[in-house]
Amino acid sequence: MSGSRTAEIVKEASMLKQKTMIAANYDLLAGAQATGRRVVSTFVPGNLNELIMCFDMVNNLPEINAIQNGMRKKSGPLIQEAEKRGHSEDVCAYVKADLGMIARGNIGPDGRALPPPDLLLLSYTGCFTFMKWFELLRQHYKCETAMLHVPYEGEGHATKAMIAYVVKQLREEVIPKLERASGTKFDIDRLRENLRESARAEEDFVWVLESAKHRPSPIDAYFGGVYYIGPIFTAFRGTADATDYYRLLRSEIAQRIEAGAGPITPDGKAHPERYRLVVEGPPSWPSFHEFWKMFYDEGAVVVASTYTKVGGLYDLGFRHDPDRPLESLAEYCLGCYTNRNLPSRIDLIEQYMADYQADGLLINSIKSCNSFSAGQLLMLREIERRTGKPAAFIETDLVDPRYFSPANVRNRLESYLQMIEQKRGAIAAAAA
């Protein structure tokens, strides 16, 4: 979830640390064949990093490769490559960016070849496309695949039967395959230790997210937030590095709060906070900085976002629990944002609007992603109805640059911010 540009611009120690961590993981991947380290490919939502670490496997996350390629503006040709090879223009662009990259020699975002996976760990949380994506990769790599079916919280909560189902799959399907692929025996105490480490980082991570309740907010919980989720959503949750990262980040943000400062932007300047927004939906990666600039130029700060919850809703209290290791992993997978039913998602946004004193909701609707997007227009109406605050709708794509129209997005955003202004004026007039 981290790009290359920001660390060049912003010299905060946490950013540099994250950059080093990511580079180190790409080093491990690039050297895997030489060192004999086994590689597992898996997804971000509901990932089992603590478990994977028990087997000393290197974690390759195709979504992150797609994001990194997107931010480096490399994803467009990769998507077209996949389309040339018969993949429909209608389907998720993450999948096509990955397949296009593989078709062109599997050169990773950092310019080095990525190793073929020894295991595809198909943790099927919150999105049906994941299953097709890894079936496609399996057809290409012919490697072992472990499916972890995580049931959807259709009734708004996880049931005991769901947890038991996931735990059984972990025990009888996932762990044996990880053992086989890695040649390492499973050690539950090691898992407990990793989970304990995760929980430490999770505390600080939640503190970071909730710092946006301050006025002005010291963070941007969407554009900045995608950097903050980096370690905890990916290959680092459960490592001491992640714990250190969040401690460092927390201390930097604490200083900003003390100084009454707002978020740091790629321009390095603080922009006075004029609008506090909640954002639903993933960002558009190829135009990430351009998109962000449209916000901070206007003093619009995102105080809470749902995208930063796709890898877990820690702010609702979930913590990985070393005393119930497998159950805790199951609950984690079940509780990720897009695995929650639509009414729960709307309730969450409503809660964010209140807790973070937001002026409105902005939905960035992503062409690629039915998991997020189907139902967002109802969300918009519901939030407007329940909160009386204005909501707006922007349409872009994750990594397909063909679907980001800067002029349209800017127009929408500007008229939306004007709408918020008018609403404020009306409220002030009524109070006078």
Added chain:
Amino acid sequence: MAASADIIDRCQHIFDDLHFRAARDWKAAVPGRFVVGYMPFYVPRELIHAAGGLPLGVLGGGDQLEVIHGDAYYQSYICRIPRSTLELAVTGRLDFVDAMLFPSTCDVIRNLSGMWKILFPKVRARYFDVPQNFSDHIGGTFYIHELTELRALLAELAAHAVTDDAIRASIALYNENRRLVRAVYALRARMPWQAPAAEVYLLMRAGMVLAVEEHNRMLDAYLEAAAAEKRPMRDNSRVVVTGAFCEQPPLNLIKSIELAGCYIVDDDFLLVNRWEKSDVPAEGDPIAALAGAYLHNSVNMAAKYEPDEERKGLHLVEAVRRTDAEGVIFACPSFCDPALLDRPMLQTVLARHNIPYIAFKYAENSGQMQPIREQAGTFADSIKLWSEP
């Protein structure tokens, strides 16, 4: 004996009726009856029937429904079935439906289950999950739990318990339905000129609305009539149509494929009526029987995980062999992630087996059939060319 044309007339009437009068009449006939709508691809209709309810297949609005409200809920890049289904509901056409089931087909249907809860709070809306793990003690245990929860919901709607005996009796009736459906499919595969695809489709669509007892009689009558009538045989190519398991193709599209010179000898239009490949045991624990049938004896399709890479796509090759087909037409709804993501994998397998294919997309309200007719016509011709010695 009824003529097949009379039977198909009735089916056409049911198909055209977007107010579902046949289902409304069924409900009104006896106090206490209830109707449970379901979306593609699969729900255990036996359970609904055993509770005394009518399972009603809700398959979108087709090409006759003007969608006004539904479009306000969906972006342009989302397929059409959820918007036309919402249109049906918002305009009161589903106001007699007491509960709606949304199977785990894709993210769109999944999210629609939550939208239904918000928009129609008086209707019991439930996401119906099925396992992607096919071991009895893992996926099976989970699925038995899902079925038990569904059984409890149905008992609430019925205001009485749903007994094992009732479920067993319903399983037997649906076994009969599946046998008859398979017989119609087999007749078409054998003599496609005797049972044209559009007729077969209408006949199967009627089964989405009628009570199973009545549909069984209808299928029986059609089989008898179709076998007795002599219709002209054309020099058509034989194709399997795949990818259309959710949003339904317009009837005209099905007709166009045949008019273009392709006999459809197998398809995946309405999988729910032949989901289980053979009879579900009607003895013993009926919930375990339904779960076992799902895990070990159900068809393959894009929304179902294939655990064995070696078997991926072979169901399609087998369908081609079984029906003596000469090619495959991928007809997928626009913006349909499951069907469109599955398509290249299936195409790879077909290519490996030297089975020709073509592909196009449709929407349930596609009006322009000319390009499809041309594509299917060229395909039919090229199949004939390839097959010449």
